[in-house]
Structures are given as C-alpha cells and as structure tokens.
Amino acid sequence: MQDFNWKKLQNGSDIRGVAIDGVPNEPVNLTPEIALRLGQAFTTWLATKLNKPTTALQLAVGRDSRVSGPVLMQNVMDGMASLGAQVYDVAMASTPAMFMSTVTPGFDCDGAIMMTASHLPFNRNGLKFFTAQGGLGKPDITEILTLAEKNDFSMAATAGVITARDFISVYANQLVEKIRTAVNYGENFDHPLQGLKIIVDAGNGAGGFYASKVLEPLGADTTGSQFLDPDGMFPNHIPNPENPDAMASICQAVLTHKADFGIIFDTDVDRSAAVDHRGQELNRNRLIALISAIVLQEHPGSTIVTDSITSDGLTQFIEQDLQGKHHRFNRGYKNVITEAVHLNQTGEESWLAIETSGHGAMRENYFLDDGAYLVSKLLIELAKAKQTGQSLTDLIAALKEPQESQEIRIKIEVDEFKTYGESVISHLKTFVDQQSDWSLVPNNYEGVRVACSSAAEDGWFLLRLSLHDPVLPLNIESNVAGGAAKIRQRLMTFFSSMDSLDLADL
Structure with missing residues (x-):
C-alpha cells in the first residue's frame, strides 16, 4: 500500500x-x-x-x-x-x-x-x-x-x-413520539395518522423502517409502499428523490393506491421528498416552500437559508406571502447548514437550512440533515389539515412556479479548470453589463445570477463553478413559454467566444 x-x-x-x-x-x-x-x-x-x-x-x-x-x-x-x-x-x-x-x-x-x-x-x-x-x-x-x-x-x-x-428502533420511536406530541390528537393521541394512507418508497435503501416503525405505530395505512426491502443492487430505481424515474414511480404509486401522501427517501435517509394526494411531487422549490410555511408559522419573520439555485417565485413566497426572509447561499448542504448556524450566532434567527436536492436541516433538530425528520414535520401538518378538512398543499397555494426550468452542465476542457471557470464567470459579468435588459442580482454568494427582465424572457439564470468537477452548471428559469430557450440563445453568443468549453449540451 x-x-x-x-x-x-x-x-x-x-x-x-x-x-x-x-x-x-x-x-x-x-x-x-x-x-x-x-x-x-x-x-x-x-x-x-x-x-x-x-x-x-x-x-x-x-x-x-x-x-x-x-x-x-x-x-x-x-x-x-x-x-x-x-x-x-x-x-x-x-x-x-x-x-x-x-x-x-x-x-x-x-x-x-x-x-x-x-x-x-x-x-x-x-x-x-x-x-x-x-x-x-x-x-x-x-x-x-x-x-x-x-x-x-x-x-x-x-x-x-x-x-x-x-438503535434504528430507538431513533424511530423518537419520531413517533415527536409526531404524537405535536399533533396532540386528544382521545386518539397514540394514532394521529389513523385514516390516512401513506406510501413509502425506500428505493431498496435503508429507509424501509419508516413504514413499519414510524407510520404503522401511528395508525397510518401503508398499503402500496414499495421497495422497502434493503437490496444493495438497487434493482427498481436509483434511491434518489432527484431522479426522474424514482419520482415518477412514487407519484404513480400514490395515484394507483389512492393514497393521501407519498414519501421517498435516498439510500441513507438524509434526503427526502414527498407526493400529495393528486400525485404532484413536493420536491425542490415546492418542498422548500412547504417546510418554510411550517417553520414561519412557528418562527415568524425568521430567515430561511437555501442554496443558490432556488427560484424567484420561492423568494417572493417566503418574503411576501410568509413574511420571512430568504437567504440564498452556496450549493452544498454543508455550506447551507453552516451558513444558517452562522446567522444564528450573529443574531439573525434562522430555523431552516435546506438545499434543492432535499437535504433539509432544522435548528430544533441539531441542524441535522434528516430526511425522516423533515417528512415527519410534514406529516404533523398533514394530520392537522385532515382534522380541519383542509389539504396540506393549501399551505403553498400562493407559490408561483416558473413555466420552464432547466440545468445545463457545460464541461471545461482544461486541467486548471477552477481558474478557467472563474475567468469565464468574470467575463460573463462584463457581458451582462452590456445587455440593457439583463442585470446582476445583488447579494449573490456563488457564481453570477442574472435577472432577465424582457417580456420574452422574464426569468433568470445562474452560472457557477462546480464544487468538485470541471463543469460550469447553468441554471435557467423563465415565467413564459419559450423564455428559457431565448435566454440560452443569447448566452450562446457569449459562450461561443470562450475557448475550452464543451457547448454540446447548450
């Protein structure tokens, strides 16, 4: 060795x-x-x-x-x-x-x-x-x-x-007691999820315990749950809430079994996403909006820390509809969590740090990125909503979502990719300054985020340097059909002037 x-x-x-x-x-x-x-x-x-x-x-x-x-x-x-x-x-x-x-x-x-x-x-x-x-x-x-x-x-x-x-039984029981106490369902205290059908998709990872050790003791019907048995060859789909096939699978399971709610975990259960009763995925911006609505009910006016690629609609929802503060920071769940901890240390109250990948950490839970804890918070609100004849997703009815959203990964074809990538971002800032209807977004901690204000584009884009790979991820969102393509076409003018970039995906 x-x-x-x-x-x-x-x-x-x-x-x-x-x-x-x-x-x-x-x-x-x-x-x-x-x-x-x-x-x-x-x-x-x-x-x-x-x-x-x-x-x-x-x-x-x-x-x-x-x-x-x-x-x-x-x-x-x-x-x-x-x-x-x-x-x-x-x-x-x-x-x-x-x-x-x-x-x-x-x-x-x-x-x-x-x-x-x-x-x-x-x-x-x-x-x-x-x-x-x-x-x-x-x-x-x-x-x-x-x-x-x-x-x-x-x-x-x-x-x-x-x-x-x-230990997993001890840990699961902590979640059970958390849900029971928070719902506080009177004479049915022990079974606050009774009458709810909730499907779990563990992707053959480690999350199957949530169905048998958390949901069932709380009275939930878990019929239709899938891929609960651990299998390290992952024969059904990648255990990743961001994977389209994985999300399509849990959405279909919810519809097929007429479930009230669906839950999907990654392999080791530090990430999660959910599905509502209509088969609509609660992932990325929707998941962040939903847990933000819950947190800002409990801690009004506090700061929600997210990664850099969250949408403008989410910012509007957090700051205008929920009266909180949205603080975008660098990609990487450790970065987001560390920033929330730092804000609290400096006197700015923050109770949630969450990345679009599904890593969500809460101050009340040691700022631990815990997918099972995150969905347990959602289930508490689901049970409360059922008692009042409402829907959990009523909480995010005001969330404005983009018409189009895409991520393009532009490969850097030089060995010193970090230096070169930083140079590309610097040149892009100059290019943006020359566009009359594009403007740099202030208080941006990662790469360059640009607001595109023309009616034909009506959106934004973010170019950043990957944390580990020779790649420049480009995120584009638009509020109008065809807007993302128009933004991409204008960016081609810039990128075509740069050497050592693979623009095949652009």
Missing part, C-alpha cells in the same frame, strides 16, 4: 470509494484493509480531540443496504476495537440515526460512523463521521486520512468488545 492515494478517498466532508468490482475503469480502492485503517484512524483522531484514551471511547457503526456494507463495516469495527474502543454494531441504519446515537441517553456515543455512498451506484461505498457536535468537516476528514496513511496506531493490550444493538 506504499503508493496508495489516500487523498482520492476524500469527497468533501465524507469518504467515498469504489468497494467492489463490476464497473469498467473503476478499480477498487475501498478495501477491507483500508476500512480497518480508517476505523483505527477515526478512533485515534477522536481520542485526541476529546483528550481521552482510545480504551475509554464508546463508538457506533451502522450501514445502508450496499452489498459491500457488511464486510467493510466489520473491518471498520475491528479497527476500532483493536485500539480498545467499545463498539456498537447497529447494523442497518440511517445517516441521521448515526448522529443521534451520539446524543441519545443510553447510547451517548463519543462518535459514530455511517457506511454509505448516498445515491451512488452499487459498486461504491463510503464513510460519514459524527460526534455530538455534528458531522465532521472537510479538514477533519483530511486529518483522518493522514493518520490512516501513517498507519502508526497504539494497539490495546485487550481488544474492545463489539456489541450488537438495535
């Missing part, structure tokens, strides 16, 4: 790699041996941070449904135990549950790891790390990988014990 590239395992604030063969040109780089050293590295890193001996640490490890999960997880736990740590094997779990194992009485783990690669293909896997302060950041992951590469660990005289414990 002398020439092994440990840095290649870092994916921002996570570790991700290829765990099994099966995809051409993707050699395995997350092996059992690597996993063992990562377990040792995390244990060593955490002991230093907490100023504790490794033998005094109590750690938890869980996994999603990936086929590589059991072997890799066992090696991670063996690595931890080799340094004397006490380890809980919680088996199938969700990413949010693994964080909750660090703050739940009776567990109170010093740290936890979730084995997952989110919605990536079957051959991938990875590790997400938690302490009671939240998920680890990018610098922490770099330090852990450095320790793994050095491979200089102090083995314990006696290995720590690995103990199997059921």
